[in-house]
Amino acid sequence: xxxxxxxxxxxxxxxxxxxxxxxxxxxxxxxxxxxxxxxxxxxxxxxxxxxxxxxxxxxxxxxxxxxxxxxxxxxxxxxxxxxxxxxxxxxxxxxxxxxxxxxxxxxxxxxxxxxxxxxxxxxxxxxxxxxxxxxxxxxxxxxxxxxxxxxxxxxxxxxxxxxxxxxxxxxxxxxxxxxxxxxxxxxxxxxxxxxxxxxxxxxxxxxxxxxxxxxxxxxxxxxxxxxxxxxxxxxxxxxxxxxxxxxxxxxxxxxxxxxxxxxxxxxxxxxxxxxxxxxxxxxxxxxxxxxxxxxxxxxxxxxxxxxxxxxxxxxxxxxxxxxxxxxxxxxxxxxxxxxxxxxxxxxxxxxxxxxxxxxxxxxxxxxxxxxxxxxxxxxxxxxxxxxxxxxxxxxxxxxxxxxxxxxxxxxxxxxxxxxxxxxxxxxxxxxxxxxxxxxxxxxxxxxxxxxxxxxxxxxxxxxxxxxxxxxxxxxxxxxxxxxxxxxxxxxxxxxxxxxxxxxxxx
Amino acid sequence: xxxxxxxxxxxxxxxxxxxxxxxxxxxxxxxxxxxxxxxxxxxxxxxxxxxxxxxxxxxxxxxxxxxxxxxxxxxxxxxxxxxxxxxxxxxxxxxxxxxxxxxxxxxxxxxxxxxxxxxxxxxxxxxxxxxxxxxxxxxxxxxxxxxxxxxxxxxxxxxxxxxxxxxxxxxxxxxxxxxxxxxxxxxxxxxxxxxxxxxxxxxxxxxxxxxxxxxxxxxxxxxxxxxxxxxxxxxxxxxxxxxxxxxxxxxxxxxxxxxxxxxxxxxxxxxxxxxxxxxxxxxxxxxxxxxxxxxxxxxxxxxxxxxxxxxxxxxxxxxxxxxxxxxxxxxxxxxxx
Numbered sequence: 066x067x068x069x070x071x072x073x074x075x076x077x078x079x080x081x082x083x084x085x086x087x088x089x090x091x092x093x094x095x096x097x098x099x100x101x102x103x104x105x106x107x108x109x110x111x112x113x114x115x116x117x118x119x120x121x122x123x124x125x126x127x128x129x130x131x132x133x134x135x136x137x138x139x140x141x142x143x144x145x146x147x148x149x150x151x152x153x154x155x156x157x158x159x160x161x162x163x164x165x166x167x168x169x170x171x172x173x174x175x176x177x178x179x180x181x182x183x184x185x186x187x188x189x190x191x192x193x194x195x196x197x198x199x200x201x202x203x204x205x206x207x208x209x210x211x212x213x214x215x216x217x218x219x220x221x222x223x224x225x226x227x228x229x230x231x232x233x234x235x236x237x238x239x240x241x242x243x244x245x246x247x248x249x250x251x252x253x254x255x256x257x258x259x260x261x262x263x264x265x266x267x268x269x270x271x272x273x274x275x276x277x278x279x280x281x282x283x284x285x286x287x288x289x290x291x292x293x294x295x296x297x298x299x300x301x302x303x304x305x306x307x308x309x310x311x312x313x314x315x316x317x318x319x320x321x322x323x324x325x326x327x328x329x330x331x332x333x334x335x336x337x338x339x340x341x342x343x344x345x346x347x348x349x350x351x352x353x354x355x356x357x358x359x360x361x362x363x364x365x366x367x368x369x370x371x372x373x374x375x376x377x378x379x380x381x382x383x384x385x386x387x388x389x390x391x392x393x394x395x396x397x398x399x400x401x402x403x404x405x406x407x408x409x410x411x412x413x414x415x416x417x418x419x420x421x422x423x424x425x426x427x428x429x430x431x432x433x434x435x436x437x438x439x440x441x442x443x444x445x446x447x448x449x450x451x452x453x454x455x456x457x458x459x460x461x462x463x464x465x466x467x468x469x470x471x472x473x474x475x476x477x478x479x480x481x482x483x484x485x486x487x488x489x490x491x492x493x494x495x496x497x498x499x500x501x502x503x504x505x506x507x508x509x510x511x512x513x514x515x516x517x518x519x520x521x522x523x524x525x526x527x528x529x530x531x532x533x534x535x536x537x538x539x540x541x542x543x544x545x546x547x548x549x550x551x552x553x554x555x556x557x558x559x560x561x562x563x564x565x566x567x568x569x570x571x
Numbered sequence: 572x573x574x575x576x577x578x579x580x581x582x583x584x585x586x587x588x589x590x591x592x593x594x595x596x597x598x599x600x601x602x603x604x605x606x607x608x609x610x611x612x613x614x615x616x617x618x619x620x621x622x623x624x625x626x627x628x629x630x631x632x633x634x635x636x637x638x639x640x641x642x643x644x645x646x647x648x649x650x651x652x653x654x655x656x657x658x659x660x661x662x663x664x665x666x667x668x669x670x671x672x673x674x675x676x677x678x679x680x681x682x683x684x685x686x687x688x689x690x691x692x693x694x695x696x697x698x699x700x701x702x703x704x705x706x707x708x709x710x711x712x713x714x715x716x717x718x719x720x721x722x723x724x725x726x727x728x729x730x731x732x733x734x735x736x737x738x739x740x741x742x743x744x745x746x747x748x749x750x751x752x753x754x755x756x757x758x759x760x761x762x763x764x765x766x767x768x769x770x771x772x773x774x775x776x777x778x779x780x781x782x783x784x785x786x787x788x789x790x791x792x793x794x795x796x797x798x799x800x801x802x803x804x805x806x807x808x809x810x811x812x813x814x815x816x817x818x819x820x821x822x823x824x825x826x827x828x829x830x831x832x833x834x835x836x837x838x839x840x841x842x843x844x845x846x847x848x849x850x851x852x853x854x855x856x857x858x859x860x861x862x863x864x865x866x867x868x869x870x871x872x873x874x875x876x877x878x879x880x881x882x883x884x885x886x887x888x889x890x891x892x893x894x895x896x897x898x899x900x901x902x903x904x905x906x907x908x
Contacts, residue, residue: 096871097640097867097868097871098641100637101633101634101638103633103635179647208630362617363614365616365617366614367621368621371624411864419633537619538619
């Protein structure tokens with residue numbers, strides 16, 4: 066923050082009002098206690114002016130137009146990143162093929178596991194660096210990159226390292242074979258974690274990888290590339306090609322790729338599915354969502370409020386499985402909304418590097434415009450808008466946490482994925498109505514149910530068309546739990562034993 | 572069962588204290604069956620959820636001026652406690668000296684909120700603390716087990732109040748609570764509350780110890796909190812310090828939520844006191860963050876939040892010096908009383 070107040074003695078006793086404009090504060094109010102700024106040092110990120118792509122074990126300059134990656138919280142340029150041209154994609158895929166045929170594909174699983182374990186440990190060793198870098202490049206609060214993104218990324222490598230020598234016991238036959246070269250395209254919402262989700266199972270199963278990180282968030286994936294070097298991973302096993310959608314298209318359409326894995330928008334997912342149709346490439350897609358979080362009147366309400374907040378405001382709502390539709394039983398709707406508003410008003414929006422920030426920056430101006438437009442449509446269509454009274458910083462891309470009530474199924478904010486900190490609240494009267502409304506979407510990635518009644522949880526989970534159903538919690542991720550969707554949310558599973566199938570010739 | 576006595580310290584809305592109940596709650600305490608229905612109608616507490624939230628809030632990073640403010644506020648909230656069989660007038664006098672002037676080198680350190688002793692030592696503490704503004708809290712009602720005849724418990728309370736205690740820390744009858752005799756617990760709190768009335772001068776404030784370590788579940792903690800609030804407790808307190816686990820962050824969360832909701836419903840502000848096991852500044856700051864963000868900023872006051880502690884004070888003083896002097900000096904530079 067540029068206008069943070071000096072921490073001086075007078076701030077000790079000063080009321081919130083005097084420091085209320087910093088943007089790093091929570092709800093304006095009469096608190097006698099202002100948390101002093103507690104920023105993590107950006108030097109820890111080890112930011113370099115230039116980043117190159119990783120091909121065949123070497124960082125080399127790409128032939129594409131370089132891109133400038135921006136800190137969404139300040140709009141300053143962080144670094145220049147060289148991108149891949151068509152020839153680079155070809156080179157990378159060929160390197161991956163060589164590595165697959167000569168080294169990685171024929172290496173015993175127990176040997177592969179050693180490399181993967183080493184990567185996991187190196188992620189832990191460089192956790193702070195990765196967390197700060199992620200926060201700078203993505204805009205997410207350091208609290209989340211430090212406590213969720215980086216540890217979960219390490220956990221994925223640890224988990225899959227364990228599978229590498231046990232694939233014969235995974236239920237896919239005595240000696241399941243890898244597929245070959247995997248072309249992987251990942252989104253900007255969890256740049257490092259999505260790279261881990263993609264790379265770890267691919268390597269464990271004996272495949273080699275060409276990964277394209279998102280245009281706006283390439284940095285942590287490239288540091289992960291560095292970690293692969295540090296771990297002495299044989300050249301060509303992991304290749305990382307920054308760039309925009311054209312690089313992704315080039316990669317996906319490359320004839321040398323055996324497997325395509327994509328996480329991103331439903332729109333691009335459909336294009337990819339069309340382009341790989343008939344090529345024999347194996348495909349998994351993890352796309353958008355419009356998850357319902359269903360709260361029954363016997364729910365533990367205070368914890369349901371926490372779950373709702375975590376469901377939609379975690380990572381500024383940039384989560385494909387975000388609980389963006391709250392379905393609440395009419396008999397407790399008023400009480401729950403009252404609690405929810407008061408809780409959301411305590412969320413601290415501001416400098417993502419501050420350890421006390423709950424809500425960071427929206428990843429890009431483009432995404433901010435999309436959220437703003439959809440929120441405006443909610444108002445125009447007659448929903449009641451409530452936004453947290455938190456102050457927004459002068460610079461950077463920020464959007465105050467927003468809750469729409471009186472939302473109906475016909476409204477755009479109830480049907481379209483907003484991918485931002487915007488919650489749509491609908492009500493229901495009976496369990497059947499809750500199921501009908503929750504399933505009334507072309508998506509089907511996740512759902513949440515809040516009730517103290519165990520039998521109702523099971524009843525509802527059987528009826529939900531969603532890949533994940535969380536009971537009395539939300540947005541919990543574990544490498545051993547498969548994740549994936551229905552219908553327009555994609556197909557294929559990632560994580561767990563089930564997730565191995567995507568990278569095995571079965 | 573009668574509605575709670577409102578003879579004592581009738582408070583206007585938004586001030587600490589008790590007062591007449593709104594109609595919805597008068598119904599809740601009409602008879603034992605209504606009370607049970609009301610307590611079982613409270614929303615449940617999800618264990619995983621409340622523990623996750625408490626752990627999440629505990630990662631707040633409190634630095635510089637905010638930390639110094641927290642340390643001073645925490646010192647002003649300490650109920651400096653000695654509850655040993657070996658307590659003597661000499662020990663209590665020395666504790667009172669500490670309460671009056673926690674750090675002799677820094678006269679600007681705030682005084683603690685109160686000294687907390689057994690009833691027979693109240694008189695000593697009152698004499699030592701006269702005119703200082705530091706309260707004298709007495710445990711009562713057959714502390715810590717509460718296993719005694721009600722007449723004994725009431726006499727215990729009356730004697731403490733007569734000796735000059737400004738605050739009474741009572742224990743609830745956990746046996747009655749766990750066997751579902753909520754009416755009995757309720758009436759006993761009311762009776763103790765009545766015993767806190769002083770004919771000349773202000774009534775003693777009543778803190779109701781739930782002994783959450785024996786109640787075991789968060790649902791029970793929530794019900795016991797509401798029960799104590801309904802019966803007129805000025806404070807709800809986690810523990811005696813004699814049972815493990817004593818105060819924990821998630822339990823305190825549930826209780827802070829209860830006083831918050833109570834205020835929304837009645838306009839009355841009631842307090843919370845975690846006690847036992849809070850020994851470091853880091854812990855105290857975590858509790859204050861919970862007070863700030865779960866109950867609300869109004870509760871950041873010794874009128875509405877206390878720490879039941881003994882060794883915590885010296886750690887707060889050492890950390891205070893560290894903040895002011897820029898380096899850590901160690902336990903030999905604070906007084907051990």
